[in-house]
Amino acid sequence: xxxxxxxxxxxxxxxxxxxxxxxxxxxxxxxxxxxxxxxxxxxxxxxxxxxxxxxxxxxxxxxxxxxxxxxxxxxxxxxxxxxxxxxxxxxxxxxxxxxxxxxxxxxxxxxxxxxxxxxxxxxxxxxxxxxxxxxxxxxxxxxxxxxxxxxxxxxxxxxxxxxxxxxxxxxxxxxxxxxxxxxxxxxxxxxxxxxxxxxxxxxxxxxxxxxxxxxxxxxxxxxxxxxxxxxxxxxxxxxxxxxxxxxxxxxxxxxxxxxxxxxxxxxxxxxxxxxxxxxxxxxxxxxxxxxxxxxxxxxxxxxxxxxxxxxxxxxxxxxxxxxxxxxxxxxxxxxxxxxxxxxxxxxxxxxxxxxxxxxx
Ligand code: NAD
Ligand code: IPM
Ligand code: MN
Numbered sequence: 001x002x003x004x005x006x007x008x009x010x011x012x013x014x015x016x017x018x019x020x021x022x023x024x025x026x027x028x029x030x031x032x033x034x035x036x037x038x039x040x041x042x043x044x045x046x047x048x049x050x051x052x053x054x055x056x057x058x059x060x061x062x063x064x065x066x067x068x069x070x071x072x073x074x075x076x077x078x079x080x081x082x083x084x085x086x087x088x089x090x091x092x093x094x095x096x097x098x099x100x101x102x103x104x105x106x107x108x109x110x111x112x113x114x115x116x117x118x119x120x121x122x123x124x125x126x127x128x129x130x131x132x133x134x135x136x137x138x139x140x141x142x143x144x145x146x147x148x149x150x151x152x153x154x155x156x157x158x159x160x161x162x163x164x165x166x167x168x169x170x171x172x173x174x175x176x177x178x179x180x181x182x183x184x185x186x187x188x189x190x191x192x193x194x195x196x197x198x199x200x201x202x203x204x205x206x207x208x209x210x211x212x213x214x215x216x217x218x219x220x221x222x223x224x225x226x227x228x229x230x231x232x233x234x235x236x237x238x239x240x241x242x243x244x245x246x247x248x249x250x251x252x253x254x255x256x257x258x259x260x261x262x263x264x265x266x267x268x269x270x271x272x273x274x275x276x277x278x279x280x281x282x283x284x285x286x287x288x289x290x291x292x293x294x295x296x297x298x299x300x301x302x303x304x305x306x307x308x309x310x311x312x313x314x315x316x317x318x319x320x321x322x323x324x325x326x327x328x329x330x331x332x333x334x335x336x337x338x339x340x341x342x343x344x345x346x347x348x349x350x351x352x353x354x355x356x357x358x359x360x
Contacts, residue, residue, distance in 0.1 A: 002035040003313055006066035011045040011092060012286025013296040013349075014072025020298035020353030021070060021305040024325075027357045028309070028318050039066065043099065044074025044092035044286075045083045054095030060102055063279075068312035069099070070305060071281035077288040101142050103279065105271035106171070107178045108141040108250065109307070110283050112257035112267060114237075117330035121262030121339045124234060135240035136186070137257060138179040139250025141271055143171045144201070146247050167201045167246065172208040178272075179244035180216040187241035189220045193229045193249055205246060226253070233257055254283050263338040265297025268304040270311050278312045280304040294348045297336040299326055302356055325359040332359075 007022070009015040022038065029036050041059035048054050054074070063069050075092040078084050083092055099105075114122055114132045122129035148164030176192075183190040192209045194202035206223055213221045224232070226249045232239065233256050245253065258267035267283040282300030290296055303326060310319035333344040334355045340346050347355060 001313065001315075002037070003067045004037045004039065004065075005308075006063045006069045007038045007040050008043045008063075008069065008071040008074075009040065009046075010043060010072040010074040010286060011076060012073060012288045012291040014044075014074065014286055016072075016291075016294060016296055016349045017282065017298040017301040018070060018072040020349060020356075021301040023353045024302050024322060024356050024360070025305055027360050028321065031321070031360060032315070032318050034315075034318075043071070043095040045076050045081065047095060048083055048086070048090065048092065053090060054092050055098050060099060063099060063103065064277075066277070068277065068308045069103075069279040070301075070308060071279055072301065073282065073284065073286040075286045075288075081288070097146060099279065100271060101147065103271075103277065104142065104273045105279055106140060106142045107175055107272045108137075108139040109182070109270045109272065110137040110139060110250070110254040110257070110267060111135070112137065112237075112254070112261050114261050115266075115327060115330050117327070117333075118262035118266070118339060120341050122260055124237075124260055128237065131238050133237040133240065133260075134187075135237065135243055135257065136182060137243045137245065137250055137254045138175065138182060139254065140167075140171065140175040140246045141250075142247075143167050144247035165199070165201050165248075167204060169204065169208055172205050173212060176209045176212040176244060179242055180212055180219055183219045183242040184216060188218055189241035190222075191229070191240055191243050192221065192223050193226050193243055193245040193253065194223065195226050195249075196223065197225060201246070209244065229253060230256060234260060258283055263297060265300050265336065265338045266303075268300050268307055270304065270307040272311060276312050276314075278308065280308040280312075294350060295337050296349050297338050298349050298352050299329075299336075299356075302326065302353070321360055322356070325356045328359040329355045 009018045113134045119129040145165045148166045150163040152161040196202040258264040264284040269283045271279040306319040306322035309315040
């Protein structure tokens with residue numbers, strides 16, 4: 001098969017980790033006789049530096065006309081980078097939000113799985129890490145606080161800021177539908193996470209999730225408040241199968257879930273819509289503190305590329321081949337510094353990519 005992939009290397013560690021994912025994709029193309037054509041586009045800080053905006057219309061067009069988008073990460077150090085002196089609509093993150101919205105990528109899948117080889121890197125107590133866990137966070141991605149109207153204005157002599165949190169029925173219904181479909185293919189349990197004891201959007205969320213649940217009688221549904229969920233994730237992560245939640249809660253909970261898998265450098269993600277076009281990116285950011293050192297963990301990006309093969313290209317066998325190679329790398333005790341433990345083989349970003357390719 002021939003596929004066109006829009007590639008956004010982005011900022012910070014982005015180029016380093018994307019190069020490793022492309023290395024792996026090229027090896028898969030060779031092994032399975034596919035052709036992957038890559039088209040690089042700029043987004044984030046690098047696009048601001050080149051064009052004054054975080055995402056140009058031309059770059060967006062390339063993404064829209066591709067079969068899938070592979071993204072590293074965008075952004076800089078929000079304390080020190082000059083990008084954060086710009087108007088908020090011109091900052092790196094505005095490019096990411098724009099591409100998600102313009103492509104209509106409402107469903108963000110973030111699988112958090114504790115590889116048994118990484119049990120030692122999990123910060124939780126041994127009785128929990130040895131038992132392992134396997135959950136997927138299904139995060140709504142194009143609504144909520146991220147996309148509500150916002151402003152800062154002076155009222156009665158002081159600045160007042162507001163961010164509007166909005167969800168409509170159809171937005172909740174389509175992500176709930178996706179969550180239940182995924183649950184049917186997994187452990188048939190869905191935990192919907194909200195703040196229904198306070199927020200109207202959460203009360204609507206709960207109502208619609210219960211309606212959608214009627215069509216999936218085989219799925220066990222529970223509703224959990226988000227503060228409790230944050231606690232349960234470190235107390236007993238094995239209780240979760242599918243975690244369905246809104247945009248902001250999903251952002252926060254997925255970083256938490258990533259760390260219990262051993263490192264944020266392990267958590268892949270897919271941003272999907274109704275048809276096959278999707279965007280694939282690690283859940284982590286541009287890690288400005290370690291950029292340019294060839295030490296970042298590229299596995300989240302490599303595993304995101306595997307998700308691209310599965311969800312956008314229908315290449316299940318090829319995706320599983322990458323996932324198995326990652327498992328073998330871990331079983332061979334090959335580790336980047338974020339998951340390294342004494343006695344193991346410490347490797348760089350590019351050596352990790354090579355190690356995966358060798359095991360495909
Ligand atoms: P971050 O995820 O970039 O980094 C948090 C910590 O995790 C850092 O210590 C970093 O070194 C470490 N880390 C992250 N990825 C790693 C990897 N692959 N291997 C090893 N260690 C890794 O979060 P942050 O520091 O809060 O944000 C930095 C910038 O990234 C901000 O500008 C933010 O907006 C942006 N960001 C972008 C995306 C994205 O492009 N999708 C996602 C999250 C954050
Ligand atoms: C993520 C990131 C983004 C988000 C930021 C960079 C806008 O944290 O993909 O998790 O909050 O969605
Ligand atoms: Mn995040």
